[in-house]
Amino acid sequence: MTSPSIAVIGGGIVGLAVARELLHRRPGSAVVALEKEAAVGRHQTGHNSGVLHSGVYYQPGSLRARTCVAGATMLADFCRDHGVPVTVCGKVIVATRPDELPRLEELRRRGLANGVPGVSLIGPERLRELEPHVVGMAGLHVPGAAVVDFSAVARALAADIHDAGGEVRCGVEVTSIDTSGAATVLGTPGDSVRVDAAVICAGLQSDRLARLAGAPSTPRIVPFRGDWLALRPDRANLVRGLVYPVPEPGLPFLGVHATRGPDGRVLIGPNAVLALAREGYRRGAVDRRDLGELLAYPGLWRLLARHWRSGAAELLRDRSRRLLLRSLRRYLPEVTPDDLRPAGCGIRAQAVSPGGRLIDDFVLWSRPRLVAVRNAPSPAATAALAIAQLVADEVESVALR
Ligand SMILES: Cc1cc2nc3c(=O)[nH]c(=O)nc-3n(C[C@H](O)[C@H](O)[C@H](O)COP(=O)(O)OP(=O)(O)OC[C@H]3O[C@@H](n4cnc5c(N)ncnc54)[C@H](O)[C@@H]3O)c2cc1C
Incomplete structure (x- = not known):
């Protein structure tokens, strides 16, 4: 044979x-x-947040849940065997409003169901111990979360x-x-x-x-652009590990988060805005073919009709650093406009069904x-x-x- x-x-x-x-x-x-x-x-x-996700977000039983938990361990082993540094820095998902508490509990339940080790709900004092500059009513601590250069x-x-x-x-x-x-x-x-x-x-x-x-x-693939800002190096001490808000229900994006990368740089973002060029990393990039196909896809229009409110909020945050800062300062109140610098972007390949569902x-x-x-x-x-x-x-x- x-x-x-x-x-x-x-x-x-x-x-x-x-x-x-x-x-x-x-x-x-x-x-x-x-x-x-x-x-x-x-x-x-080559354009992502570099987070080795632990598996708390995903619906138990889904392919994402199954492969994320197993894949994170396999990837950490691969990196160890091939000399690629992995930094375990832990993650906190922070609730800042009472209406976010049930969703935080749901993430804990998913984490346990998915077999993520060490996941625990924490109060404001423990949150301060882990991340002294972060404030919140409660948090979900995921101690094994790590970062790597993909x-x-x-x-x-x-x-x-x-x-x-x-x-x-x-x-x-x-x-x-x-x-x-x-x-x-x-x-x-x-x-x-x-x-x-x-x-x-x-x-x-x-x-x-x-x-x-x-x-x-x-x-079809609908591209979503995500821009990052970075904390000025002398303000990077505001974040020790990975700090995330409680994600909005029904959307696959995780909200404006703070990520300390393997190089010690703290990235803020990425946001999630419809991209008009699948591979155009310049701000404002438009590709005629990409745009034409997007506009001709009924799934896009149904998606926009379904999520216009959060889409508009993302667009406004993209245009206004003040609004982005407002989201960030809900859990990281000491950040000022002067602390932030532009830090590149990535473009997500997100499949969208003809009915306008983000798959x-x-x-x-x-x-x-x-x-x-x-x-x-x-x-x-x-x-x-x-x-x-x-x-x-x-x-x-x-x-x-
Ligand atoms: C902003 C952002 C943040 C993210 N953060 C994280 C994170 O923290 N953790 C995480 O796990 N995931 C994260 N992701 C998701 C993750 O980066 C992707 O899911 C993953 O990289 C997908 O890998 P891929 O190989 O499928 O796609 P890609 O890396 O895009 O590779 C596809 C390749 O196919 C090539 N190609 C396309 N067409 C052709 C052709 N005709 N002929 C030959 N080659 C072709 C392209 O050039 C490209 O190199 C993030 C993604 C983005 C955009």
Whole structure:
């Protein structure tokens, strides 16, 4: 029996984790990861908050809950074995209003149900001990939460793929996918790649690649931009670890939070505003094709109708640092406008159903010769190694059948 050949489209953390998992399961098979940019991890993997999420937010039993808890442990082990620093700094989710207390309790319940170690509800005094500059009525303490540089993880995964006999080819954009014959043929501007099966892990472009392969055109990716501010270095002592508000119900975004990164910098944000360019990191960037497709998607209009209030609030916070500061100062009252500096942005690939629902769980779609990861929002970086196991299961049971 000859070993199968498999191509993974996308050199973000999910694609690389999938390529590595396939090589580990089937040593000797020809696995190649194709990445259109000049290096791995240039999009979501290289533009995120760097938090190894613990798993308190996710609906028990969901793919996110299952893979986040398992994936965080796997990723911490991987980092230890490959010399990528992981800083365990702990997290507090802070309630500042009485109406947030039931939601905090619900997060505690989810944390326990999901098997997150050490989760506990704390009062204002313990909150002050953990984070002396943070105020709140109550908090949820997650002691094991950690931060890591996911770009460094992506580079380590790529090195591991090479060591296992696989290939990571950067600067190769897949422009067509044909699964109609005996082999899957991927077109690129240079030549074509023939493989037994392909796996799409293309983040912000995942719906387009799925469509190229003849998969259903929905769910579509709607890009959400998130800008960060950073605390001035001499004010970074205001935050010791990770400080989050209680998230709004019904939205997958976590609210304006403060994150001390592995480099000691404290980031504030990101916010979540509809982006008019999937890969345009400049403020105000517009891509005609992205905008045209967005406006033509009924799911977007239904989403806007459903969430116009929180969407408008995000937009206002995006335009006004004063309003963003007001949200932040609910739990971090000592921050002043002068403490904040612009600190870059990221763009989230968020799948939206035709009915206008933000799909919060991970979504895989498979058929013979093809697996497509159609939604891999946060915490997919944390969960990448566990998601890779699910994808490899699909490759073995469906794509290579
Ligand atoms: C602002 C922000 C904050 C976040 N914070 C966190 C966090 O703290 N913790 C956490 O766990 N998660 C976080 N996330 C989510 C996390 O970053 C993503 O879920 C994860 O990186 C998804 O990885 P990916 O490999 O699917 O996508 P990506 O990293 O976007 O990779 C997809 C790759 O596919 C390539 N590609 C696309 N089209 C083609 C093509 N035609 N041919 C070849 N290659 C192609 C792209 O160039 C890209 O490199 C955050 C995300 C954002 C945006």
